[in-house]
Amino acid sequence: MARTRDLILEEALKLFSEKGIKETTVRDIARAVGITEGAIYRHFESKDQIVHELFEKYSGELYDRIEKALRDSGDEEGKFKRVVEAFLDFAFRKPDAFRYMNIFHHLRGKEVKRIRKIPFNLLSELIGDLHRKGILKMEPEYALAVVTGTLERVFLYKSMGIIRGRKKEIREKTAELLWKGLVECGGS
C-alpha cells in the first residue's frame, strides 16, 4: 500500500520529536509501524531521506498556511495577528511536527538553505514590511527575535503545562500581546 509510506513518515516524526533524530533507530521506526527494517528501504532510500522529507513536508505546510493567512487578511494589524495565530495553530495541531522542525533546525541548520519554503522567511518579510511602512518603529531584526522566540516558547510552555487554557484563547492572547508590545510601544 502507498499508505505504508505515510505511516513511516508519521511514526518517524513522532519518534524524532520525542527522542531526537540520531536517538531514533530505523528499527524503532519499523517497529512502530509494524513492519521490519528492510521494508523501510522499499519506501525510502535512507534514514536521511526520511529526515529531510519530513522537514520539507511540514516546512512547506506551515509555509502555505502562513501564506494563506497573509492573503486572506485585511489591514496590517489583522495580517500580523493572523500570521501569528496561523503559526500557533499549526504548532498546536501538529506539535510533533513543530517540535521536529526546531530540532532539525538546531542540528542541521546548514542543510536548511537548500529548501525553498521556509516559514521563517515569510515572517521576516512581513516584519520588514511593517517596518518599511513606518508601523513598526523598532529595528526589524529585534522584532523578529521577539516574535519567533515568543512563538516557540508559548508552544513549549503550553506542552509543558506551564501555560494553560484553551488553544484559541492562547493564540489570541499571544497575537494581541505581541502586536501591542512591538508596535504600540516599541520606540527604537
Place this chain on the structure above:
Amino acid sequence: MARTRDLILEEALKLFSEKGIKETTVRDIARAVGITEGAIYRHFESKDQIVHELFEKYSGELYDRIEKALRDSGDEEGKFKRVVEAFLDFAFRKPDAFRYMNIFHHLRGKEVKRIRKIPFNLLSELIGDLHRKGILKMEPEYALAVVTGTLERVFLYKSMGIIRGRKKEIREKTAELLWKGLVECGGS
C-alpha cells in the same frame, strides 16, 4: 594533570554545541584534546558524565550570575534589566555553553529536574514577583515566554549575523525593549 580534565570539558562543550551530543563521539573529544579515547575514562566514568557535568557547571554559573544581578540592583526596572543583560552577557561570552544548554534542555528535559541551580527558575520568580507587585499586568507565564524566547533568539540571530552591533548595545536594546513591551504596554 588536573588540567586535562578541564581540557576535556572544554573541547567536549565546543563539539557538543557544534554538532550535537550524540553526533559527537568520545574519539572526537579525545582527538580534540590530543589524547586517546582510553584516557578520557581516567577522568570521567562515561560520556554521559561529561554531558551532565557540563550542564550542571554552566547552569550553575549562569544561575550565580543572575542571582548576583538580582542582589546588586536597585528598583524593579533596574533589577529586570540587569537580569536580562546578565543572561545575554553570559550568552555572548560563552556562546558554546549557552547553545549547549539549549540543546541539552531540548533533548534531556526530564533529567533537568535533578539539578538544583536552574537559571530559568530565577527568571520565573522575578517575573512572578513583578506580577504580584502589580508592576507587570500581563499573565506571568506569557511574560516568561516572551523573555526566555526573545533572549534565546537574540543570541541566535546575533551568532548567525542577523542581528549586528556591539554586544553592549545589543544587551541594552534588548533589555529596554522587553521592559517597555511587557511592563509599559502589556494590559492583560
Place this chain on the structure above:
Amino acid sequence: MARTRDLILEEALKLFSEKGIKETTVRDIARAVGITEGAIYRHFESKDQIVHELFEKYSGELYDRIEKALRDSGDEEGKFKRVVEAFLDFAFRKPDAFRYMNIFHHLRGKEVKRIRKIPFNLLSELIGDLHRKGILKMEPEYALAVVTGTLERVFLYKSMGIIRGRKKEIREKTAELLWKGLVECGGS
C-alpha cells in the same frame, strides 16, 4: 534461520567449557559459528543472555532426566543408583554442558537462585528421604557432599584419562560404590 541461534548456543557452550566464560569473546563465538559479531546480537541481547540461557537449558535438561529416573524406579536402592547413573550418563553424553554447569556454579553461584530446575535440589531431596526412612544413617549433608563430589570427580577423571573403561561400566561401578559406601557402611 532459527538454526543459527542453536549454533551460537552450541559453539558458545563448547568455548565456555574449554576456556571459561570471561575468557571467551563474542568474536570467538561468532567465528566458530561462521558469522560476524553483530549477527550474534540479532539472536541474543547480550553475551550474558547466552551465558544464562545455556545454564538454564542444561540445568533443566539434567533436572528432567533425574526426575524421570526417580519416577521410573523401584525400591530405594534402585532409585538411588538410577539417579547416580542418570547424572553420569548426562555428563558423559554432554561433557561440555556438564563442565559448563560447574564453571557457572563456581563463578555465579548467586545467580543460580533465580533458576527453578536445579538438579542439585533433586539429589538433596532424595538423600534427605533416604535418611528420614532410616536407610541412610549418615548425616545427609555429608552424604550429599560425598555423592556430588564423587560424581564431579569421576566425570573429571574420566575426561582426563585417569579413570578408564566403558561408560556403562563406570556408571555402574560408581553407583554401586556410593550405595555401598554410604548406606551399607555409614554409621553416624
Place this chain on the structure above:
Amino acid sequence: MARTRDLILEEALKLFSEKGIKETTVRDIARAVGITEGAIYRHFESKDQIVHELFEKYSGELYDRIEKALRDSGDEEGKFKRVVEAFLDFAFRKPDAFRYMNIFHHLRGKEVKRIRKIPFNLLSELIGDLHRKGILKMEPEYALAVVTGTLERVFLYKSMGIIRGRKKEIREKTAELLWKGLVECGGS
C-alpha cells in the same frame, strides 16, 4: 617495604577467590592494597605472575602439610585420616587459598604440569599404596575420585552453611566416613 609485596598477594587472593581471576582487575587489587596500579608492577612483572605465584605458594604449602602428615603418622588408617584432616584443616584455615586453587585448576589445568609440588599427587600415591598393600580393595582411581570430590564438597558446603558444626568435628567425621566407606566396605 617488602611487606607490600605480601599485601598484594593477600588481597589478590581474596579478590580472585571471590570474583574470579579475569574478573579481578589490577586496579581492584591496587585499590584493595591501598596503592596505585603502577606500584603493582614494582613487585610483579605482570598480573599473570601474581596468578602463578599464588598458585605455587599455596599449592606448595598444602603439599608440605600433607607430606608432614604422612611422615608423622602411625599405621595406615592413621596416615589416611591424618592426610584427609590436613586437607580440610588447610581449607578451613585458608578458605580463599583453597577456593582459588580450585578455580585455577578449572581454568588453567594445563599450566599445572610445570609445578612440582602438587598436593593431588601425594593423595594419589597414598591411595595407590593402600591399594597395593591390599588394604583398599576398590580400584584406586575411583577411591581418588571419592576422596578429592568429597573434600572439595565438604569444604564448599561448609562455607555455604549447608554443613554446620565445629571445624574439628567436621574434619574428623569426614575422615572417619571416608575410611569406613572406602576401606571397610569397598569390595571391588
Place this chain on the structure above:
DNA sequence: CATGAATGAGGTTTCATTCAT
C-alpha cells in the same frame, strides 16, 4: 512489497601495561 538474517563500520568502555615525574 515484505521479511529477517547478516554485514561492517564505528561507537562506548575496559584494562594490562608503560612511563615521566
Place this chain on the structure above:
DNA sequence: TATGAATGAAACCTCATTCAT
C-alpha cells in the same frame, strides 16, 4: 618505591544498510 596519567589493543554492543528468499 610510588604515583597517576596515558596508551593501545581489544572487549561488548549498536545500527544503517544490503540481500536472499
